[in-house]
Structures are given as structure tokens and as C-alpha cells.
Amino acid sequence: MMLFIQSTDYLIWDVVLDGPFTPLKREEDTLVPKQRHEWNDEERRRVQMNAKAMHILFCALGPDEYAKMSSCSSAKEIWDKLEVTHEGTSEVKETKIGLLNLSYENFKMVPDEDIKKMFDRFSVIVNGLKGYGEIIPEDKLVRKLIYSLPESWDSKKTLIIEAKNLKTLKLDELMGSLCCIV
Template sequence: MRLFIKSSDYLFWDAIEDGPIIPMKRDDEGRLVPKRKNEISEDDKKKFQIDDNALHMLFCAFGPDIYSKVSSIESAKEVWDTLETTYEGTSDVKETKIGILNLSYKNFKMEPDKTVSKTFDCFSTIVNGIKGFGEIIPEDKLVWKLLYSLLEYWDGKRTAIIEAKNLKTLKLDELVGSLLTHEIMKLGREDEMEIEERRVEKLEVDKKKKLGVALKASLHEESTCNPLNPA
């Protein structure tokens, strides 16, 4: 919603962040006071309209449930502040959520049953959650964190990336792409090894079957040719 409003007119977002522009004048004592209605100029009305447009844009985005909670509010900033408190909580709640997200980020590790793609999805969810609360983590730190969250069997690939790349300039999507390529190749090699193991196992089984048939035939021939055989 923030991006949509900014892309429509940045002045609308200013109104949401800072509140409506109230036309002011100086009174006889030199103090700034709001203008009376009959003192408001056409230019002042245009400034007033910025907040109305922002408020209208917000209302158009809401469903009935949300609209019923904020329909009586008369400024875009108040509406936005109400939404933040309703859906993100008070400042104390926000601090708690940020603390939980930061702890999840600090302790993040790749799970044994997760692929690179699934791991990156979980990592992105945590990072985007932190970003949603206004905390931006530099990309080089994200690269370092994701790289060192990998399991031990990635040690070889991790070392290769560190030696070949500059982690200060390496992009996160480049790192993920490199890891995905390595994972695909590794899975391909594992499939080939599994196929070869099955082939060897089948040869062993066939060999044992042939030996068993040959042994039975030999015993049968021996029993048939032996004159002492009661049969």
C-alpha cells in the first residue's frame, strides 16, 4: 500500500506521514494560528485536498471490516496510525516482534531436510519481517549470514565461494543462484550413484540366481549318475 500511494503521488504519502497541511497566519501578536474559513485561499484549498485525496485512496483500498473501524476518522495520518496500532500493535508490541525476528535471524540455520530454495524462503521471511519494521540489514551481512547458516556438508562449496568471490560485493541472489546450481549438480550425481548401485545389486542377484541354478543342476546330475542312490 505504501508503494502504491507513493507511486500515485508522493504528496499523498507526505500527508499520511505528516498529517494534513493546515493553512496558518500570524495574528496581531505575531503568533502562528490557523486561518479562518473565509481567509483560506485557493492555494490553501489545494493543499487541503492533498489530505482528502490520500484519505480517499486509503478508504478505496479497505474492505468493509477495516472501513467500519476508520470511516469516522478525518485525516489520512490518523487512519494510518490506527491501522498500525491495530495490525502491528503498540510500540511495546512492535519491540517484542522485532526482538523475536532479530533472535530468529541470529539463530538461523539450514535444516537437514530443507533444500536451498526452502532455506532461502525461510530466510527471506525473517529478513522481510525485520525490514517491515524499518530495520534494514546491509546486503553483505545477509550474504555472510546465509553462507554461514549452511550445514557442514556445504563446507567445500562455502570455501570455494569465499575464495572466488568478494563477500562485500556479492549479491544475495548471486549467492543463492550459485548454491542452487551446486545443489542440482550434487543431486544429479547422487541419482547417478544410486542408479549404479542398483545396477550392481541387480548383477549380484542375477549372479547368485545363476549359481543357484547351476548348483541344483550339478546336484541333480550327481544323484542321477550315482549307482548307490536309492532313487
């Protein structure tokens, strides 16, 4: 959803994250909201961004979620509710990140698992971490995957380590190499 909104208009994404724009004017020593008839064209355009963002979000929701979000008055409010609904509170997120990190740290190929299933399982963990903002450099992912192979793969691991530059090797290339030498 984030990428879809950003590709539509990055200013709309700013409204989702920061909240709607409110045109203000100075009265004495305080700023107060302008009346709608006082807005200039630029202010009107910026206010409209919230409506566009809300429209995009509402169009992406199913009927049940729409019913829960339809009372929201800003795209930021909708987004924040969706985040809590789907990702949980900050405490829940921290717990999920901790569990994903534990899965990553303890990752090993399991008996009777082929390379593709192992890679798919690894990708789920890595993508889960990435979804929570925990990005692991590709060279570390490559090393983790190589060293997660069982002892029966030692000769194949050695072949890859000696033949490839692990600092520049991509996960997909590693996967291709592992599949070719099976």
C-alpha cells in the same frame, strides 16, 4: 501501501505522516485557522491533499476495516490506527523485532531442507526485519546465509567464498550459485 501513495504524489504521503495542512492567519500575536473563504489556491490545494490521502486509504480497506476507520478525520489518524491494528503498539513492535532478530541470529539450515526452502525461510525473516525498519546490509546477509549452511556443505561454501567477492555478492547471485552446485 506506502509506495503506492508515494508514487501517486509524495505530498500526499507527507500528509499521511504529518497530518493535514491547516491554513493559518495572524490575529494580534497568535495564529488562528483561516475561514475556508479566506484560503488562496495554494492553501486549498494543500488542504485537499488530506482528502486525497483519505480516499486512497479508504479505497484500500475492506468493509470491516472501513467501518473501523470511517470516523477518522485525517489520513494521519487512519494510518496511525492501521499501524496499531496491524503492527501493534510500540512494545509489541519491539517484541516482534526482538523475535525476528533472534531468528536471524540463530538461523541455520535445518535437516532435510533444500536450498530454496532455506532461502525462502531466510527471506521471510529478513523482510520482516526490513518491514520494521531493521535493514541489514547485503554483504552481512550473504555471509550469514553462507555460514548457516551445515558442515556437509563445507566444500561448497569454500568454493563460493574463494570464487566470489562476498562484499559485492548479491543474495540472488548466492542463491543461484548454491542451486547450481547442489
